[in-house]
Amino acid sequence: MSSGYLERLFGMSGQVAVVIGGTGVLGAALAKGLAQAGATVVVAGRSPEKGAARVREIAELGGRAVAAQVDVTRRESIDGLLRHVLQTQGRVDMLINGAGVNSASAYFEVKDEDWDRVIQSNLKAVHWGCQVFGRRMAEAGGGSILNVASVSSHLPLSRVFAYSASKAAVVNLTQNVARELAPMGVRVNALAPGFFPAEQNRKILDPARVEKIMAGTPMARFGEPPELVGATILLLSRAAGSFITGATYYVDGGFTAMRL
Incomplete structure (x- = not known):
């Protein structure tokens, strides 16, 4: 199999990818992967300092x-x-909705303000991203959106009720938006990471909780952020992923396959 064939299948040269949440640990890994596949990447986040740092890291890799x-x-x-991307890049081909927050507590201690904050950032923002960027992609005749879900979209996890509810809704939203936009040439999929060393996990995982997670993960380890890149490129690429829409891909070391 020639490298030219793989380039046609997975290559992203000439395309523009926007990574919302690209300043975080997992978002940065996805942004680097897309850049190495040839895309021009817009790293979008709240912190200008973190954004600049991610851009330097990508430049050092030749992206x-x-x-x-x-x-x-x-x-x-x-x-x-969206206006900024169109003004500076002239187009947008791919979007990753990867921003998110978490809040951990016992169920009877969940505060309304924490619930609202999580739903706003993890679900409503994904809806906005799909609607705003999806409309532009539909007008342009095509594009691809990837929403970041979670293993908690599929299985209940203790103490993260708002987060799990938001991520389950992201999967449902992804399916519905995929159905709506497919006739317009826009594909919409979800990526569901397992347990990775992201900021949110570090805040809520104590040693006892880590031990339970490892017992339920057949590969018995945390994922490494670059291990999300392959699935991301598959789902976003024009050729390799051309007939994939409405799907949720779990990258979790077997966690969702585990049964007692």
Whole structure:
């Protein structure tokens, strides 16, 4: 099999990818992977400093990237991000909705403000991203959106009730939006990571909880952020993923396959 064939299948040269949440640990890994596949990547997040750092990291790998600010809790900010991308890059081919927050507590201690904050950032922002960028992609005749879900979309996890509810809804939203946009040439899929060393996990995982997770993970280890890149490129690529839409891909070391 020639390298030219693989380039046609998975290559992203000449395309523009926007990674909302690209300043985080997992988002940065996805942004780097897309850049190495040839895309120009817009790393979007709240922190200009983190955005600039991610752009430097991508440049050191030989990729092309720019940083942009976005506040996913405000629809007008996502509208502004699209305008900025079109003004500076002239097009948008791919979007990753990867921003998110978490809040851990016993169920009877869940506060309304924490619930609302998680749902706003993890679900409503994904809806806005799909609607704002999806409309532009439909007008342009095609594109691809990847929403970041979670293993908790499929299986209940203790102490993260709002997070799990939001991620389950992301899977359902992905299916519905995929159905709506498919006739317009826009594909919409979800990536569901297992347990990775992201900021949110570090905040809520104590040694006892880690031990339970490892007992339920056949591969018995945490994932490494670059291990999400292959599935991401498959789902976003024009050729390799051309007939994949409405799907949720779990990258979790076997966690969702585990049964007692």
